[in-house]
Each structure stands twice: as C-alpha cells, then as structure tokens.
Amino acid sequence: MKRRPKVNALSFIPIGVFLLAWEILGHYSQTPLFPPLSKVVVQFxxxxxxxxxxxxxxxxxTRVFIGYTLGCLAGIFIGALMGVSRAVEYSLRPLISILFPIPTLGWLPLLMLWIGINEALPVVLIFICAFFPVAYNTLTGIKEVKKEYIKTARTLGASSWYIFWHVILPMASPNIFTGLxxxxxxxWRTVIAAEMFAIPTGIGALLINGETLIRVDIIMVCLVVLSLMCFFFEQVFLWLENKATGSWRERCL
Amino acid sequence: MSLIKLCNVTTQHCLKNVNLEIDAGELVVVLGFTGAGKSTLLNVIAGLTEYQGEVYFKRKNMNNVPTEKRDIGYLLQDIYLFPHLNTFENIAFGLRAGGWRKTQITAKVEEIMELMHIAHLRKRYPKDLSGGEKQRIGLARSLVRQPQILLLDEPLSSLDPATAKDIRRELKELHKSLNLTMLYVTHDFVEAQELADRIVVLVEGELKQTGSAQEVFSRPSEEIRDFILAYGLG
Incomplete structure (x- = not known):
C-alpha cells in the first residue's frame, strides 16, 4: 500500500509565512484596498x-445541496442505464457529447430567460454542473468492468440484476466517486458565479456587495469561506470514497 | 450414462462438428495448441457463446438454458476474484446469488475453506493475495455450489512450476474425494499426463484423438507427434 504523505510541521510553514506576510503588508500598505489579516478576521x-x-x-x-444531490442522482441513474444498455448508450451518447462541453455558466443567460430570477435558477444550474460529469464517470466506470467478471458471476449462478448490484456497481464505484x-x-464555484450575476442572496451576492461598497475585507472573508467550503466538500467525499472502497483498493489521497 | 454430451457442435470461428461425451466423475483433459478452440469448447458447455448443435446435461438439452442456470463451475485463466470482496465473500458469492440462508452459507464456506486450506485468508482482499492463493480461492468459489461439472481454462498457466504442481496434486485429490467431474483445458503435455483420466486432442477446432494419457502419448496422432518432435515433452 502506498504511504500516505503526512501533513506535518513543514506543511504549516508556508501557510504561516503567507499569513504573516499578509498581515505585515496589509498593515503597512495603508490603503483600504489591502486590509491586513487581523482586520479581515475581525470582519469575519x-x-x-x-x-x-x-x-x-x-x-x-441549500442551493448547492439540492442541485448537487438531484444532479448526482440523475447522473448516476442515466450513466448506469447507458452503461448496461447498448441501446440507451447509443441513443443518448451523441446528445450528451454535444451538451457536455458547454461550460456550465454558458447556460446562465438562457436559464435566466427561461426560468427567471428565482430560487430554481441556481438549483438548475448546479444540477447541470453535476449531472454531465457524474453521468459520464458512471458510464466510464461501468464500461471499465471487465467482461470476464460478469462472465464469472454468471457461471456462479447470478442473475443479471444481481450482477448489476453486486458486481458492476461496486466495481464502478471508484469512478463514480471520482465524479462526485x-x-x-x-x-461551489458555479453557485457563486450564479449569485454574483443573477441572484441577490448567498455568498456570491455578498461578494458583489463587498465590491460595490469597496469593502475589501468583506470580499476577503467571502473568499476564505468559499475556499473552506470547497475544501470541506471535497474532503467529505474523499472520506466517503475511502470508507467505501479503501479496503479493497489503494487509498486516494 | 454420460453426464455431458456434445453432438455436432459447431461455432462460427472455431469448432467443427465436435462430438464429446463426459462421464460423471471423469477428469477429461482437452489438449490443444493456442487457437485450437479449447476455450470455445468450454464456453459452449457454459453457454457463454453461440453455437450450432446440441449440448446435453444428463440427457436434458441445454441449448436454451442460460449460463446462470446451467449449474457449472468455471475457472478462467486469470481467476477474476471480485476485487471488492474479501475471500469469504468471494466464495460466498454464488450462494448469496442463489438465495441461500445465512447460516447455511457460513457453514458451507467455512467447510470449503478448511478443505482448501485457505481459512486463514478469510478476511483478505484479492489485492493482497498471491497467485496460488487466488487459484485456491477461485477453485473454492466454483466448488462451493457443488456444480455438476467443473470447467477449467488453463488455470495454472500463470503460476510458477512448483505452485502449479501443488495445485495439480490438490485438484487430483479433490477430483477423487468429491468424485468431481472436470473438463480441464491445457496446452501443457506434462499437465495433461499428470491429471487426465482421459485426454482429448483438439486441433484446429476438430477432435482428433481421445484416449488415456498412455494411449495418446504412445500412439500419438500426427499433429501431436510433430509437436513432441519439435518441442519435446515439456
């Protein structure tokens, strides 16, 4: 098993230097456009x-949670359907190949006109953001399960349904987790952009308000919070992934 | 009465009019070179490939019976233990799929693990097992359901000679103690000689010769003779 690089004292030195430099530079810059760390903490x-x-x-x-959950569920469902049925794969693949490359934010103007400025807008946007990659990763994961495993399972008397739940899906799960x-x-990046452009509430809106009021400390608070949220979300899934698959394959870092 | 009977089996690319009968409790080795159609022959019996002709298990025509209902054990060359299941669960797979009761499953799996000397590997995952251990587990997984016939597709070809010899001996013992019917495919003459009750020689999709090891090697068919002359007996 690969050794997991440890987080040790060395990891904290650059962070310490960074924070210290921020504080000192902010302190001596004497401009409201570059507040020192301490001021940002107070503002926080x-x-x-x-x-x-x-x-x-x-x-x-809330927006992220709803949109992401729905997007992932739909993505796994459609991806799995495409993975097990040639007919579904051949009929849906071209459409998905066309829609997948569109950057999520490219949908925003269109959705603003179709849905209007309301709570459904960011949720739909996040749904789109999550759906395509998750569907794609699910499909890939299922396709990568070697036929021999399925063959073996059949010789052991397993029905197609049993094989799907107990062989195909578990073996595709590392790929699915990567997508998730x-x-x-x-x-998170998507919801912020949506809130900055269109929705007057949320962290993205707070960011834009900070900009309008020229309150750099508020902007910085938002950025720190965002960074933490992205990090936290990814870590949760990393943890889940290792929990689910860590015993039978190499751990992810 | 023969347990398995193939009548005029032909497949698109490999087999030509193969007729073969295997008796209950017999260990038949199919000897042939690469591309002779050995794996295809097993796939026909397992129902994993399209074919023309008839396949009978105990006089019952199996042509329309799908693989999962054929009651066979099939050990592929690379074993293909399920990577996400530990040893116990790998062996239990077929029983769980068949809807056995939990207590029965535990008892059955423990019993076969004892028999195969792999009980200490119970909680290990395939990534932490050696080649020989995987073979034993694969074998246990196929045998635990007590199939009518065990099909083996060059299962020892990727092992070192010493381990392969060990497992061959165990196979032979299992064959005797469980009165197991086996169809064993190989290109290895030594393996064939050591294992077989009967050898059938498959050349380019046709059955060329059948008989005991002694018969086949003392009066070899033309193809076998050429091969032995060229490469020796291994």
Missing part, C-alpha cells in the same frame, strides 16, 4: 455575529 466575526455570513452561507448551501468528488468542489 462581525459578519458572523450580525448573521449576514450564516444567512448567505445557508442560502448558497470533483463536482463537489465545482458546484
């Missing part, structure tokens, strides 16, 4: 205390 607690931060985060989180994990970070 201010926003936390008056509820703005949690409210915004809650709004973004990559998109877990991606949907």
């Amino acid at each position: 607690f201010n926003l936390l205390e008056n509820g703005t931060l949690l409210k915004s985060l809650g709004a973004s989180f 994990r990559l998109e877990a970070g991606m949907v």
Whole structure:
C-alpha cells in the first residue's frame, strides 16, 4: 500500500509565512484596498455575529445541496442505464457529447430567460454542473468492468440484476466517486458565479456587495469561506470514497 | 450414462462438428495448441457463446438454458476474484446469488475453506493475495455450489512450476474425494499426463484423438507427434 504523505510541521510553514506576510503588508500598505489579516478576521466575526455570513452561507448551501444531490442522482441513474444498455448508450451518447462541453455558466443567460430570477435558477444550474460529469464517470466506470467478471458471476449462478448490484456497481464505484468528488468542489464555484450575476442572496451576492461598497475585507472573508467550503466538500467525499472502497483498493489521497 | 454430451457442435470461428461425451466423475483433459478452440469448447458447455448443435446435461438439452442456470463451475485463466470482496465473500458469492440462508452459507464456506486450506485468508482482499492463493480461492468459489461439472481454462498457466504442481496434486485429490467431474483445458503435455483420466486432442477446432494419457502419448496422432518432435515433452 502506498504511504500516505503526512501533513506535518513543514506543511504549516508556508501557510504561516503567507499569513504573516499578509498581515505585515496589509498593515503597512495603508490603503483600504489591502486590509491586513487581523482586520479581515475581525470582519469575519462581525459578519458572523450580525448573521449576514450564516444567512448567505445557508442560502448558497441549500442551493448547492439540492442541485448537487438531484444532479448526482440523475447522473448516476442515466450513466448506469447507458452503461448496461447498448441501446440507451447509443441513443443518448451523441446528445450528451454535444451538451457536455458547454461550460456550465454558458447556460446562465438562457436559464435566466427561461426560468427567471428565482430560487430554481441556481438549483438548475448546479444540477447541470453535476449531472454531465457524474453521468459520464458512471458510464466510464461501468464500461471499465471487465467482461470476464460478469462472465464469472454468471457461471456462479447470478442473475443479471444481481450482477448489476453486486458486481458492476461496486466495481464502478471508484469512478463514480471520482465524479462526485470533483463536482463537489465545482458546484461551489458555479453557485457563486450564479449569485454574483443573477441572484441577490448567498455568498456570491455578498461578494458583489463587498465590491460595490469597496469593502475589501468583506470580499476577503467571502473568499476564505468559499475556499473552506470547497475544501470541506471535497474532503467529505474523499472520506466517503475511502470508507467505501479503501479496503479493497489503494487509498486516494 | 454420460453426464455431458456434445453432438455436432459447431461455432462460427472455431469448432467443427465436435462430438464429446463426459462421464460423471471423469477428469477429461482437452489438449490443444493456442487457437485450437479449447476455450470455445468450454464456453459452449457454459453457454457463454453461440453455437450450432446440441449440448446435453444428463440427457436434458441445454441449448436454451442460460449460463446462470446451467449449474457449472468455471475457472478462467486469470481467476477474476471480485476485487471488492474479501475471500469469504468471494466464495460466498454464488450462494448469496442463489438465495441461500445465512447460516447455511457460513457453514458451507467455512467447510470449503478448511478443505482448501485457505481459512486463514478469510478476511483478505484479492489485492493482497498471491497467485496460488487466488487459484485456491477461485477453485473454492466454483466448488462451493457443488456444480455438476467443473470447467477449467488453463488455470495454472500463470503460476510458477512448483505452485502449479501443488495445485495439480490438490485438484487430483479433490477430483477423487468429491468424485468431481472436470473438463480441464491445457496446452501443457506434462499437465495433461499428470491429471487426465482421459485426454482429448483438439486441433484446429476438430477432435482428433481421445484416449488415456498412455494411449495418446504412445500412439500419438500426427499433429501431436510433430509437436513432441519439435518441442519435446515439456
């Protein structure tokens, strides 16, 4: 088994240097456009205390959660269907190949006109963001299961249904998890963009407000929170992935 | 009465009019060179490939019976243990798929693991097993359902000679103690000689010769003779 690179004291040195440099440069720059770390931390607690931060985060989180869950479920379902049925694969693959390369945010203007500015907009956007890669990874994962395993399972008396649940899906799960994990970070980037452009609530909206009011400290608070959320989401899926598949294959880092 | 009977079996690319009968409790080795159609022959019996002609199990025509209902064990060359299941679960796979009760499954699997000397590997996953261990587990997985016939497709070709010899001996013992019917495919003369009750020689999709090891090697068909002259007896 590969050795997991440890997070040790060395990892914290660059972070420490970075934070220290931020504080010192911010302190001596004397411009509101570059506040020192300490001011940003204070602002963080201010926003936390008056509820703005949690409210915004809650709004973004709800959108991400709903859109991402639906997108992943639909993606796994369609991907699995394509994986087990040639007919479904041949009929859907061209369509998906055409739609997949469109950057998620490219859909935004169209969806704004179709759906309007409301809560459904970011949810649909996030759905699209999650759906295609997850479907694609599910399909790939299923396709990569060697025919010999299925053959073997059949000689052991297993029905097609049993083979799907107990051989194909578990063996495709590393690929499916990769899709889920990559998109877990991606949907945060997408929801922020949507909120910056179109939706007046959420972390993205708070960011844009910070810009309008020339409050760089608020912007920086938002960026830090975003970075943490992306990181946290990806870690959750990494943890789940290792929990589900770590015993039988090499762990993911 | 023969257990398995093939009548005029022909496949698109390989087999030509193959007729073969295997008795219950017999260990038949199919000897042939690469491309002779040995694996195809097993696939026909397993129902994993299209064919013309008839396949009978105990006088019952199996042509329309799908693989999962044929009651066979099939050990492929690379074993293909399910990577996401540990040894116990790999062996239990066929029983779970067949809807056996939990207590029965545990008892059956434990019993076969004892028999094959692999009980200590119970919790290991395939990635942490050696080639020989995988072979034994694969064998146990096929045998635990007590199939009518065990099909083996060059199962030892990727092992080192010593391990292969060990497992051949165990196979032979299992064959005797369980009165197991086996069809064993190989291109290895030594293996064929060591194992077979009866050898059938397959050349370019046709059955050329059948008989005991002694018969086949003392009065070899033209093709076998050429081969032995060219390469020796291994």
